[in-house]
Amino acid sequence: MxxxxxxxxxxxxxxxxxxxxxxxxxxxxxxxxxxxxxxxxxxxxxxxxxxxxxxxxxxxxxxxxxxxxxxxxxxxxxxxxxxxxxxxxxxxxxxxxxxxxxxxxxxxxxxxxxxxxxxxxxxxLDIAGRTAAAAVDALELTASDTVLIGGAAGGVGVIAVQLAVATGAQVIATASESNHDFLRELGAIPVAYGAGLAERVRAATDRPVTAATDLQGTETVDAALALGVSPERITSIAANGATLPEGVIATGGGNARPDALADIQRRIADGTLRxxxxxxxxxxxxxxxxxxxxxxxxxxxxxxxxxxxxx
Missing domain, CATH: 3.90.180.10 (Medium-chain alcohol dehydrogenases, catalytic domain)
Incomplete structure (x- = not known):
């Protein structure tokens, strides 16, 4: 063998x-x-x-x-x-x-x-699914929220966007231009990442941004703070907690609820998550x-x- x-x-x-x-x-x-x-x-x-x-x-x-x-x-x-x-x-x-x-x-x-x-x-799913669930769950999103998700077209981001959309929240998602139509298909409002992110987010929605998760680095954290998001409603998977602004939540797959992967797989099986x-x-x-x-x-x-x- x-x-x-x-x-x-x-x-x-x-x-x-x-x-x-x-x-x-x-x-x-x-x-x-x-x-x-x-x-x-x-x-x-x-x-x-x-x-x-x-x-x-x-x-x-x-x-x-x-x-x-x-x-x-x-x-x-x-x-x-x-x-x-x-x-x-x-x-x-x-x-x-x-x-x-x-x-x-x-x-x-x-x-x-x-x-x-x-x-x-x-x-x-093991890393991406657990990590996406942990990042989104910690925000406790509801339909009254507008959440900014940075790095939305990556392995973690694709799942995180859909979990956030499922809560009823409005989702603003950063990615390169080539991924914008794809993110629209997932139910998000796409914006380009990079310098001037906060201004582009303001132009994309008439609602205040109330939560954010950064799946690539600290750019989205900085933009969220500039948009007035409370640090306690910002999560980041890509930066060490010691380097994040005070109050921002450092998270990862190890923080996921025990049934996170079972829940994600149920959504895949019933066609509500791709x-x-x-x-x-x-x-x-x-x-x-x-x-x-x-x-x-x-x-x-x-x-x-x-x-x-x-x-």
């Missing part, structure tokens, strides 16, 4: 990515082995491979495996696992070794994938996919099809 695995041979860029034949992992007590169908790429993946200090903080080793998000089918159970059965469709996270034919993870870290959700789509997959690559072309992600301006997510028969 093979276990083709994406391997980062040294710190740096996608030029250091190889496909190697690794041992098939064996699940220990409380663990589950998953035959991976697909893995979703996140910006943090290439950053961990590029920056030693960041890798150390996340306990990722280089040389070593690659990726975090995956979805697949339960293949084997360790002793004491009762929640799962062989053949169950699941998604999860395997920090630093997700892009492989087989991964072993704690049984408690898996989430069921329901009918109506493909394993390809499920593979994009995912945007910018490209699906075979495992042999992982380096090309990482390069595309690193180059920026990817709408939605990029996916590695590890086992096309399961995707």
């Amino acid at each position: 093979s276990n083709r695995t994406v391997w980062q041979t040294a710190f740096g860029g996608p030029e250091n990515i190889e496909i190697v034949e690794a041992e098939v992992p064996v699940p220990g007590p409380g663990e589950v082995r998953v035959r991976v169908a697909a893995a979703g790429l996140n910006p943090v993946d290439w950053k961990l491979a590029a920056y030693p200090a960041l890798a150390e903080a996340f306990r990722v080793t280089v040389p070593g495996g690659y990726g975090n998000d995956f979805a697949g089918v339960v293949d084997a159970l360790g002793d004491g696992v009762e929640r799962w059965s062989v053949g169950d469709r699941v998604l999860g996270a395997a920090r630093g070794h997700a892009i492989a034919e087989f991964v072993v993870v704690p049984a408690t870290k898996l989430v069921a994938v329901p009918g109506g959700v493909s394993l390809r789509d499920a593979a994009t 995912l945007e997959i910018a490209g699906t690559y075979p495992i042999e072309e992982t380096a090309a996919a990482v390069k595309r992600l690193r180059d920026g301006h990817v709408r939605g997510k990029l996916v590695i099809a590890v086992d096309p028969a399961l995707v």
Whole structure:
């Protein structure tokens, strides 16, 4: 039984990515082995491979495996696992070794994938779904709100925009011009990012902006404060809490409610939330996919099809 695995041979860029034949992992007590169908790429993946200090903080080793998000089918159970059965469709996270034919993870870290959700789509959700839910939930939006979402066309942003629209709030979303029609389709009012953002937001709505979330850096935080938004109603996923203005909420996937991914998948299955997959690559072309992600301006997510028969 093979276990083709994406391997980062040294710190740096996608030029250091190889496909190697690794041992098939064996699940220990409380663990589950998953035959991976697909893995979703996140910006943090290439950053961990590029920056030693960041890798150390996340306990990722280089040389070593690659990726975090995956979805697949339960293949084997360790002793004491009762929640799962062989053949169950699941998604999860395997920090630093997700892009492989087989991964072993704690049984408690898996989430069921329901009918109506493909394993390809499920593979994009662990980081982006949790992070989007955390960023939007913390704002406690209602129909009386107007919320500014920065970085709205990325993997997290596409989900966050739709979760915010579902609350009834008016959504102002920043993105490059090429993504504006797409954001309108999601129910948002698009504006271009960059210098002069606050002025463009004022021109886009006659309602006061009451909340904001910044999914890329601090530009949207600064614009929201200039627009008079209370710091306690601004969230940011891309900046360390110590660097944010006082009162602004630093958040991330770790702050998501336990049922966040189940809720997002229900919305996907019933057609009220759409995912945007910018490209699906075979495992042999992982380096090309990482390069595309690193180059920026990817709408939605990029996916590695590890086992096309399961995707």
